[in-house]
Amino acid sequence: MPQGALLFQPSHFPREAWTDHLRRFMPELDIRTSFTEAESKDIVYCIAWRPEPGFFARLPSLKVVFSMGAGVDGIVADPTYPRHVPLSRVVDDTLSQAMTEYVVFNVLYWHRRVRDLEALQNLKKWRVIAAPRAEYVRVGLMGMGVLGQAAARALKALNYRLAGWSHSPKMLDGVESFVGADGLKPFLAKTDILVCLLPLTPATRGILNAQTFAALPQGAAVINCARGGHLIEKDLLAALDGGHLRGATLDVFQTEPLPESSPLWTHPKVFLTPHIAAITDPESFMRNVANAIRRMDQGSPPDNLVDFARLY
Ligand code: OXD
Numbered sequence: 114m115p116q117g118a119l120l121f122q123p124s125h126f127p128r129e130a131w132t133d134h135l136r137r138f139m140p141e142l143d144i145r146t147s148f149t150e151a152e153s154k155d156i157v158y159c160i161a162w163r164p165e166p167g168f169f170a171r172l173p174s175l176k177v178v179f180s181m182g183a184g185v186d187g188i189v190a191d192p193t194y195p196r197h198v199p200l201s202r203v204v205d206d207t208l209s210q211a212m213t214e215y216v217v218f219n220v221l222y223w224h225r226r227v228r229d230l231e232a233l234q235n236l237k238k239w240r241v242i243a244a245p246r247a248e249y250v251r252v253g254l255m256g257m258g259v260l261g262q263a264a265a266r267a268l269k270a271l272n273y274r275l276a277g278w279s280h281s282p283k284m285l286d287g288v289e290s291f292v293g294a295d296g297l298k299p300f301l302a303k304t305d306i307l308v309c310l311l312p313l314t315p316a317t318r319g320i321l322n323a324q325t326f327a328a329l330p331q332g333a334a335v336i337n338c339a340r341g342g343h344l345i346e347k348d349l350l351a352a353l354d355g356g357h358l359r360g361a362t363l364d365v366f367q368t369e370p371l372p373e374s375s376p377l378w379t380h381p382k383v384f385l386t387p388h389i390a391a392i393t394d395p396e397s398f399m400r401n402v403a404n405a406i407r408r409m410d411q412g413s414p415p416d417n418l419v420d421f422a423r424l425y
Contacts, residue, residue, distance in 0.1 A: 115406050117157030117174065118143040122164050123181055131160075131395045138403035158406060163187035169194045177201060177415055179402050181393055183208060183260065184340060185419050186313040201405060201415040202425075205397050209263040212310070212391035215338055216264040219362040220273065220306050222384065223334035224250050228360055232381075247272040253304030255320070256311035256339065257283035257290075258425070260391070264308065276300055280423075301328035306336065312425035313340035321345065326352040334360045338390040341366040346377065353382045364390040 119142055121132050128146045135144060148156060154174050161168075162181040169175070170193035180188050180202045188194060222228070225244045233240055250273055254261045257279040265275055269287045276289040278300040283290055291300035301307070307329060311317045321337060321344040329335075335358060337344050346367060352358040360382040366375075369388055377383050405415035419425060 115139070115142050115158070115410060117176070118145050118152075118155045119158035119160065119402075119406075120148060120156045120172070121146050121160045122168070123160070123162040126162070126181075131399065134396045134399035135402060138400050139406065142403075142406065158402075160402065161188050164191055166191050167193055177405070177409065179405070179415075180419075181398065183391070183393075184312055185425065186340060186342070189419075189421070189424055196421050199414060200419040200421075201417050202419055203393050203398060203401075204259050204417040205394065205401065207394040207397045208391045209260055212260045212338065213263045213267045215364070215390040216308055216310075216336065217267050217271070219336045219338075219384070220250075220252055220268060220308070221271075222362065223306055223336075223360055228382070228384065248274060250274060251276065251303050251305045253278065253300055253307050254288075255307065255309045257285070257288075258310070258312070261308075261310045264310065276303055297325075298328050301325060302330065304329055304333060306334045308336045309339045309343055311339050311343060312423075313342045314424040318342050319345050321349065323348040323351065326358055329358070331357060332359045334358065334362075336362040338362075338364040341369065346375075350376060350380070353380065358382070360384065362386075364388055 121128055121144060132144050132146065135142065153171055156172050157174050157176040159172060159175055160179045160181055169191050175195060175198045178188065178198060178200045180200060183203045185200055185202050188200060226242045229242055252268055252273045252275055254265055254277045257277040261277060262285055265277060265285055265288050268275055275287060276291060277283055277285065278291045278296060280293065282292050309321060311320065321335065326348060349361055353361060363377060363383060363385045365388055371377065377385055409415060
């Protein structure tokens with residue numbers, strides 16, 4: 114029997130729909146969606162997504178926080194997050210599958226020149242655009258964690274030439290591994306389609322910048338499905354407008370929702386989506402939360418804990 118209540122913090126999600134799943138998996142759990150100061154001590158479990166800074170200071174009895182996403186940057190951004198409280202992030206086959214679909218679709222989008230073909234269709238122009246064979250297209254994955262590895266396996270099945278760049282060496286059959294600061298330039302030099310799946314940390318913030326784009330071969334494309342904070346938007350626009358980059362897919366932005374005034378909305382070389390690359394599946398997520406709480410009651414820690422030294 115869980116000791117204490119669970120708070121579902123995310124305010125812009127349909128709370129009832131999400132918490133109903135948890136009620137089904139754990140009817141005995143006291144689930145709350147708000148609290149007064151007097152009630153704050155009851156809350157020992159918390160499901161969070163981008164809370165206001167200072168939010169965690171109001172919860173003195175926390176035993177665990179469950180991030181509603183794979184990325185936890187929006188949670189650790191709160192300086193009052195108590196670092197002794199374990200933070201569990203989403204690692205789930207449904208999320209990996211969704212991200213893999215998004216990455217594969219967008220690699221194909223730039224490889225098979227869908228943007229150019231659509232433009233021709235709009236002009237009613239019949240012009241053959243032949244795409245190179247996949248084995249000659251070099252796809253570079255920045256970030257070789259669970260999501261990067263899942264995407265790599267699917268791209269490999271399509272015969273792409275693959276490389277991965279990561280903080281520590283990751284050996285995956287058919288994927289050339291590049292590591293750390295020294296490995297970045299050689300990795301970029303061999304990348305026709307760059308996919309960013311990195312966690313957002315102080316070390317990776319702004320990594321998609323003018324220098325990075327200049328190190329890519331002429332005509333490369335960039336896909337950012339990690340965080341808006343990775344990208345220096347004005348550097349991307351300069352690289353697209355200057356002709357060095359062929360195109361970009363963006364799912365995430367510095368400011369979300371993307372303001373109407375952003376030039377990215379209408380840029381002819383940008384395909385953008387509203388942060389939907391891989392949306393956490395409520396049922397699967399809540400099943401995992403219920404299992405983790407049960408395990409904690411029996412004295413075991415939850416899975417997929419964030420290492421606060423690395424911030425992922
Ligand atoms: C995530 C996200 O972190 O959806 O999972 O952005």
